[in-house]
């Protein structure tokens with residue numbers, strides 16, 4: 648399949664739950680994409696009659712389902728629909744199987760995080776994409792989140808000097824919305840480490856690379872079937888330590904919260920997410936507190952990045968290689984082994 652094309656890219660969306668449906672809304676904004684096919688195992692969702700819930704407040708689009716070829720299984724969409732790419736937002740335990748099938752059918756692939764629930768599956772996905780010469784990108788949206796892009800710029804430019812310490816937090820209430828409760832079942836979602844905490848693990852790896860040493864603890868809360876809390880410390884050269892803490896043990900009213908604090912030689916960058924996100928910079932040499940203005944829809948940026956790469960024939964892997972998402976999966980495995 649050729650990737651360099653001026654015609655509209657034909658896309659197929661697999662999984663129309665909380666995230667898949669949000670992705671559909673993103674494609675509808677892009678004139679260079681024509682979404683032609685959808686697949687979902689739930690007929691109510693496939694026929695636009697479902698109320699969709701999720702962990703964060705995202706707009707869910709109204710979709711003109713009549714114009715789309717509908718499949719009851721993503722595997723059928725891959726085999727039968729005439730598409731250039733598929734976007735896989737199924738439950739996480741299906742990512743590897745769907746991605747390998749899509750690669751073998753010659754479709755480019757955007758797949759939601761976690762890339763897979765173990766590194767062997769993630770390796771199979773990369774090998775299949777390579778063998779069939781298709782693009783494979785994992786939707787690690789935090790890499791596109793404005794406040795996290797800001798931190799990357801401060802780190803890379805060294806304008807606050809060397810990074811000495813950082814903390815990343817991501818917490819939510821236990822997922823209650825997923826299709827057939829797959830998210831609450833550790834064998835299907837990997838629990839909080841693979842589902843939630845991996846966002847920060849991937850970001851830390853994207854920012855700093857492979858840690859020299861990992862120490863981690865996980866907690867299974869009463870009544871749970873899997874891991875609910877993971878708290879890890881990553882050690883890097885020159886004494887840099889990074890604490891990464893995530894979990895979904897909070898009560899329902901808690902909702903969702905993410906934050907970081909990065910301590911540089913010459914100041915601190917602090918982000919508090921939640922309903923009213925704040926980003927502040929406190930420099931050692933002044934009492935003034937800066938509040939940098941950052942904006943942008945990270946999901947839009949992520950999908951646009953993937954689509955533009957397909958359009959101009961470049962490889963999204965140059966900036967976001969699937970190997971780096973595989974590395975995040977391996978880091979979670981190392982954490983679990985250390986815990």
Ligand SMILES: NC(=O)c1ccc[n+]([C@@H]2O[C@H](COP(=O)([O-])OP(=O)(O)OC[C@H]3O[C@@H](n4cnc5c(N)ncnc54)[C@H](O)[C@@H]3O)[C@@H](O)[C@H]2O)c1
Pocket residue numbers: 661662663664665666667686687688689692701719720721722736737738739741759760761786788824825826827842
């Ligand atoms: N990037 C983010 O911020 C973010 C947020 C939430 C979820 N996610 C990821 O998105 C993926 C989906 O999560 P969700 O919250 O949308 O879950 P969900 O349960 O709301 O949706 C999953 C959908 O997949 C469908 N499905 C199941 N088997 C299928 C099959 N064989 N073929 C086609 N469809 C099938 C289900 O019917 C369901 O509608 C997960 O991998 C999750 O980790 C990412």
